[in-house]
Amino acid sequence: MASLDKVLYTARAHTTGGRDGASRTDDGRLDVTLSSPGTSGTGTNPEQLFAAGYSACFIGAMKAVAARQKLALPAGLSIDAEVDLGPVGQAYGIAARLNVSLPGMDRAAAQALVDAAHQVCPYSNATRGNIDVTLNVSV
Incomplete structure (x- = not known):
């Protein structure tokens, strides 16, 4: 920790x-x-709030990474976040999907940006190893 x-x-x-x-x-x-x-x-509900918070935080992380790398982000940058709630044995858990849209950006550059943002995003760091997080990138 x-x-x-x-x-x-x-x-x-x-x-x-x-x-x-x-x-x-x-x-x-x-x-x-x-x-x-x-x-x-x-x-x-808490899952909706988590989805909104995670996606907003992740965009902030992408902006920070892009600034460090002197990369321009597309104006249409957006994230559609999905948070699932379900049983895990006798308890409950969540899983998250971040569907990141970077319209007009080179696919390899977009994937590299998302991967780097996933390493610095506070929500990603808090959830890493605790819940399933899937990152989907579209350009």
Whole structure:
């Protein structure tokens, strides 16, 4: 396990009610109702929040890698993230797929960029060896 050299930012959230509750950040920027997947509830769920967070973080990692390599990223860069929830023995687990779109970019360069971003992305580092993560690249 790697320890942080320095804390750059700390996110804080207060959650009540679990999957059928609510969550709010201390700064009020996020204030959501939570609902279990597959129910009639109108809230979001932890898997959707994880998908949004992972994909946003991964784009940030790609931007950092591209800046270091003096690489231009396509304006249409996007990620469609999918997070699966399912049983693992007597417990539950998740798996993630990041479908990375780099329109107009050379395929080899796009794959190299995604591979490098996967090494520096905090979500990738947190999940590595813990859940299945699949990276799909389209150009």
